[in-house]
Amino acid sequence: MVSASQTSHAAGDTLARRGLMFILSSPSGAGKTTISRMLLERDAHIRMSVSCTTRPPRAGEVDGSDYHFISQTQFDKMVEAEEFLEWATVFGHSYGTPKAQVKAGLKEGQDYIFDIDWQGTQQLYQKLERDVVRVFLLPPSIDELHRRLTGRGTDSPEVIAARMERARSEISHWDGYDYVVVNDDVDACFAKVEQILAAERMRRARQTGLIGFVRELMAP
Ligand SMILES: Nc1nc2c(ncn2[C@@H]2O[C@H](COP(=O)(O)OP(=O)(O)O)[C@@H](O)[C@H]2O)c(=O)[nH]1
Numbered sequence: 001m002v003s004a005s006q007t008s009h010a011a012g013d014t015l016a017r018r019g020l021m022f023i024l025s026s027p028s029g030a031g032k033t034t035i036s037r038m039l040l041e042r043d044a045h046i047r048m049s050v051s052c053t054t055r056p057p058r059a060g061e062v063d064g065s066d067y068h069f070i071s072q073t074q075f076d077k078m079v080e081a082e083e084f085l086e087w088a089t090v091f092g093h094s095y096g097t098p099k100a101q102v103k104a105g106l107k108e109g110q111d112y113i114f115d116i117d118w119q120g121t122q123q124l125y126q127k128l129e130r131d132v133v134r135v136f137l138l139p140p141s142i143d144e145l146h147r148r149l150t151g152r153g154t155d156s157p158e159v160i161a162a163r164m165e166r167a168r169s170e171i172s173h174w175d176g177y178d179y180v181v182v183n184d185d186v187d188a189c190f191a192k193v194e195q196i197l198a199a200e201r202m203r204r205a206r207q208t209g210l211i212g213f214v215r216e217l218m219a220p
């Protein structure tokens, strides 16, 4: 008997696949950054799409890794030159997804995480529907959201108040997403997000190597 590993295509994991755009959105403080970092640490096949922003860096944030921190003038030039896949204004600052890295990577089977808001999600979905997976994280309660924003210790009381103010309107966009996960226990939430990613990677349309493999299986 011939085992799967003896066939020319071996296991399904080795088949060519188009990359996917894994979007994580949530109201500020619900846990997007935490879940993204866990994914990046544990999954060697996914990279972060690093956004440009005009917001000042928070303590501990690294330029080029958390964001590309740029001036409004630089941002406006990039908009003009159509260098963003999408961009939006959030909390009075500009945020945008640079095009260059992602478009080339997807073709080569590279997956990307996008920590972007609902406006950016809509724009990416309109442009690249078949590559996009939209995941929305909810906090277990509004009080817990407030505790997390305060506990993070990165924002002034005024900024926290503005983020809480905006949370309800962000939550109202929950129905523009494919998956909604409540981030109560962080490990349980992460396990669900991992399952979504695993299933989405197996979608037939993404597995570009399947045609040859199936032909081979069906050959007389
Ligand atoms: N549309 C869009 N939104 C972004 C981008 N980068 C970050 N955001 C969103 O901007 C909002 C504010 O982000 P940030 O200031 O880092 O605060 P956070 O919500 O505490 O992570 C969040 O909802 C992010 O998901 C981007 O490139 N495009």
Ligand SMILES: Nc1ncnc2c1ncn2[C@@H]1O[C@H](COP(=O)(O)OP(=O)(O)O)[C@@H](O)[C@H]1O
Pocket (backbone or CB within 6 Å): 026, 027, 028, 029, 030, 031, 032, 033, 034, 035, 148, 149, 151, 152, 183, 184, 185, 186, 187, 189
């Ligand atoms: N499931 C959770 N339980 C308790 N605290 C959490 C959980 N998820 C995230 N946090 C904490 O809440 C704060 C906000 O999380 P963060 O990932 O920065 O949110 P976001 O990126 O959505 O603004 C951080 O201090 C983080 O450590």
